[in-house]
Amino acid sequence: MTEFSPRYLKDYQVPDYKITTVNLTIELDDTKTVVTNVMEVSKVGVHQRALTLDGEHMQLMSVMVNKDKLTASQYQLNESTLTIADLPEQFTLTITTQINPVANTALEGLYKSADVYCTQCEAEGFRRITYFLDRPDVMAVYTTKIIADKTSFPFLLANGNKVEQGDLSNNMHFVTWHDPFPKPCYLFALVAGDFDLLEDSFTTKSGRVVKLELFVDKGNLSRSEHAMVSLKKSMLWDEQQFNLEYDLDIYMIVAVDFFNMGAMENKGLNVFNSKFVLADDLSATDDDFFNVEAVIAHEYFHNWTGNRVTCRDWFQLSLKEGLTVFRDQQFSADMHSSTVTRIKNVKIVRAQQFAEDAGPMAHPIRPEKVMEMNNFYTLTVYEKGSEVIRMMHTILGDDAFKAGIKLYFERHDGQAVTCDDFVAAMSDASNTDLSQFKYWYSQSGTPELSVSDEYDAKSNTYQLTIEQNHPETHDKQEKHNLHIPINVELITSDNNLNQGGLLHSKQKTQTWTFENVFTKPVPALLGNFSAPVKLNYQYNDQDLNVLMVNASDEFNRWDAGQKLFAGYIKQLVNNAELELPMQIAEALAQVLNSDADNAFKAEQLVLPSFDEMAAAIDEVNPGALVRAISILKRFIAEQLQSKFIATYQSLCTNEFAKDGAAIGNRALKNVCLDYLALLDGANELVLNQFNQANNMTDQLAAIKTAALNDLICFEDVMVEFARQWQGNTLVMDKWFSINAMHNNENVVQRITGLLTHPEFSIDNPNRARALIGAFAFYNSHYFHNKDASGYKFLFEQLTKLNAINPQVASRLITPLIQFKSFDNNHQQLMKVELEKLSQLDNLSRDLLEKLTAALQ
The missing domain is CATH 1.25.50.10 (Peptidase M1, alanyl aminopeptidase, C-terminal domain)
Known part of the structure; x- marks a missing residue:
């Protein structure tokens, strides 16, 4: 196997040079784009060390220091660096390169997709455009002049505000953009093409009018309106919740089909994967609308948590991503059902992030070493990183958390900083010691909590004992006890107890005593998933039924049902002949009969996924696990067939709406369809829904159900779906x-x-x-x-x-x-x-x- 040399966090050093301004002139051509980069550079401190710039996959045309053009003997060039020695304290460095956008299939740096030029510079793509100190702690003010054919590329876009434009000879034209805010090169963006444009505006709380522009492929204008509405909601929410106002005169979003990521928060010019911009009532599902809104919000929120304050180095990636994911999740919770939104977030952590923690790429949210930075855009950095921020919010409370955010920006606006800087601001603003909590940043793996309890009827006391365990991970890292916030709700079958609260587990083993408890309760632990940990507590079926019915926290009710399902799936893996109790069906009948909203009911009825179960089982036999989930699902379908049919039929409608109630109705209807697909008559039911669907959510649910159950109608509906779309x-x-x-x-x-x-x-x-x-x-x-x-x-x-x-x-x-x-x-x-x-x-x-x- 090829050898490689990783980079280590411990080796970080301040750069020897700083670049204060960058003036780019980019003459676009399919195979011979010419980039002229004029930089103002100065040494950091007194030294005689050479300047080594990053660069790859391009042709160096010339190098000038001040007005002197260097010969090849005056610099060193290899496949990944350009090194220049004997430099003055301050100088103007001009570098001209030539690149081939059409050949760039990696979609990093500047590339051409169909008829559009586009860039993607995070994490290390700018070095494919020009030679540069391609690291996030080098922040400069950028001015970008783009030159291209006016007919083919009427829109020439880059970061900042437009300061000049004009026509040139041979049908060429140019546009110059200036971004007044210093930024790292990973936030540089350029887009050139011919688009449909949706225009709007937003008036900030201070009265500034910001121009909003959304660029999409020709013919897609009607599918961009939801994205624009989502952007304006995001801007208003960030002002109301965090007092953060947008800072440029214009905010642009461009949707492209060829993009490695979901979207990119380049300052003032966000480049998006089309799937997170385009949505209309006919072609988008309810999930698509939700995801467009969430991703639009995420990239907008980066303007402050990522752009105005950015990462010192790439090991600090969760500084911006974990915090911004937390912010977009809070936004989505405010826009929709907070419980259902939280359930969706938790499913990702349990099914996928826990697996990452247990796998060969296990790493902390702040990794210690990196070979290829693109590999650390992970669920650990994003989703677990968000959970770490959420725990901090839980520990400090909303007011103290927001005070910490305010102090963070007061201290670090315009800087490239570390996770430690963020935690320090939170600690100082709240006067809270977070030194033990910081291990969450440096420790890999999923902690496991072993919980035992004891009830004393004579003294009317109840004790909870919690033990922290930290399984070994692939990186062989030393483990420490963590500060783990544990939301606890004590429940009794008569629902006559209201005790609990937030417990702070900090030691290997701790015990808490609750007084005036007159009946042995059932503990609902980790309410709202207060920490990204695995929980070991010996619930029996009766306990879980009590929680499903009586827990005041909806999340706890959902979680109890998932534990009930998971317990039987584990048993069925080892014994497919296991006789399942009617209690399961009875519990779900109560769900269907409850007065909860239908979106929440739908989540309560969905069984744990293969991935969620695999993360909870040692040495998974995939076939046995698939079979176990199928057996439980069929049992539920058979026992509740009449209820599923009645619920399904009651939710069928010829009218289409996008409000929360309608979305919940579709979710519950299609969960019922999923169960009924296992029984006689499924083919006709699915085919009928496909033919009568007046929205993509229902149509897609029909063909997915046909696929997962291998129904006779599968081939026909797939042919018709492809013909339609x-x-x-x-x-x-x-x-x-x-x-x-x-x-x-x-x-x-x-x-x-x-x-x-x-x-x-x-x-x-x-x-x-x-x-x-x-x-x-x-x-x-x-x-x-x-x-x-x-x-x-x-x-x-x-x-x-x-x-x-x-x-x-x-x-x-x-x-x-x-x-x-x-x-x-x-x-x-x-x-x-x-x-x-x-x-x-x-x-x-x-x-x-x-x-x-x-x-x-």
Whole structure:
């Protein structure tokens, strides 16, 4: 296997040079774009060290220091750096490079997608545009002049405010942009193309009018209105909740089809994956509308938590991402059902982040070492990072937390800082010691809490004892006891007890005593998922039924049901003949009969996923786990058939609405459909919903149900769906994904054939994720087939993606490298494919780092 040299957090040093201003002139051309970069540079301190700039995948044309053009003998050039020695204390450095945007399939730096030029510079893409100190602690003021053909590229966009534009000879034109706020180069952005433009404005609390512009591909203007509404909601919410006002004269969003990420928060010019901008009533699901709003909010919130205050180095990535995910989750909770929003967040942590913690790429939210920075845009950094911020909010309270945010900006506006700086601001503003809490930043793995209790009827006291355990992780890191906030609610069957509160677990073992408890209670632990930990407490079915009915916190009611389901799924894995008790069906009948809103009911009825269960079981037998979930699901469907039918029919309507009640009604209706699909009459029911659906949520639910249950109507509805939506890129992504999730023994043959489909391109990250990713991540039955056909299919696609787009390859390899979660037979089959990958010529750093961690 190829050797590599990681970078370590402990080796961080302040740069030897600072760059205060950057003046870019970019003359766009498909294969010979010329970039002239004029920088004002000065030494940091007194020294004679050389200036070493990062740069790759481009041709150096010339170098000038002040007005002197350097000869090749006056600098050193290799594949990744340009080094210049004997420099004065202050100087103007001019570097001219030539790049080939069309050949840039990695979609990092400047690339051309279809008829649009676009950039993606986070984390280290700017070095593909020009030679630079490509690190986040080098912050400069940018002025960017873009030159291109006026007919083909009428819109020339970059960061900041537009300061000049004009026509040139030969039908060329230029636009110059100036960003007055110092920023790191990863926030640089450029887009050039011909778009439809949606315009609007927002008046800030101080009375400034900000121009809002949203650019989309021709013909998509009507699908961009929801994104614009979401942006204005985000701007207002940030003012109301955090007193944060937008700072430029214009805010722009551009939607592109070819993009490695969801979106990018470049200062004043956000570049978005089209799937998180375009949505209309016919082609978008309820989840699509929710996700567009959430991602728009996330990138807008970065203007302060990421742009105005940024990361000192990439090890601090969670400084901006964990905090901003927390902020966008709070925003979504305010816009929608707070409980349902929280449940969605928790499912991701339990199903995917816990698996990451247990796998070969386990790392803290602030990693200690990095080889390829793109590999650390992870669920740990984002989702667990958000949970760490949420715990801080829980410990401090809302007022003290916001005071900490205020102090953070007062201290660090315009700076590149560390996670320690953030925690210090929180600690100082609240006068709270967070020194033990800081271990959450440096410690990997998922803590486990073992809880025992004791009730004394004579003294009417109840004791809870909680023990922290910190399992060893792949990085062999020393573990410390953490400060873990634990929300507790004590429940009795007569619902006549109102005790609990927030417990602070800080030691290996601690005991809390509750007095005046006249009946033994059932503890609802980790209310609202107050910490990202696993919980071990011996609940029996009666306990869980008490919680499902009587817990005052809706999250606790949902969580009790998930524990009930999970317990029986674990038993069924080992004994498929287990007789299931009627209590399960009775508990869910109570859910259906409750007065809770339908969105919450829908969540209560959904069983834990394969991934959630796999994270909770040692040495998973994939086939046995799939079968166990299916047995429990069929049992529930059979016992509650009449209730599911009645509920389903009561929620069928010819009218379409997008309010919260309508969204909840669709969610519950389609959960009922999911259960009924296991019983007689399913084919007709699903086909009827497909044919009568007046919205994408219901239509997609029908074809997904047909796929997951391998119904007779599957082929017909898929053909008709493709006929209706061919040419609509985002909807066809859904079609490819449903094909990949088909629960049929021929699914690998099906998706292999789709690789040559006219609308499939492995060069398109969305399309690759839709087909290859959906199969590897969501078709647990056949991805883990005993004949290893699923693993072999993924190996073949990863070999292609390694050469085309290493970032996408690195994300899609995840289901293979987490092989240690599975039984020995599956482990060996997965390792065979990983070993083959490790022997590839020209293996990318992205894959190499993950393969090394997995196979060592």
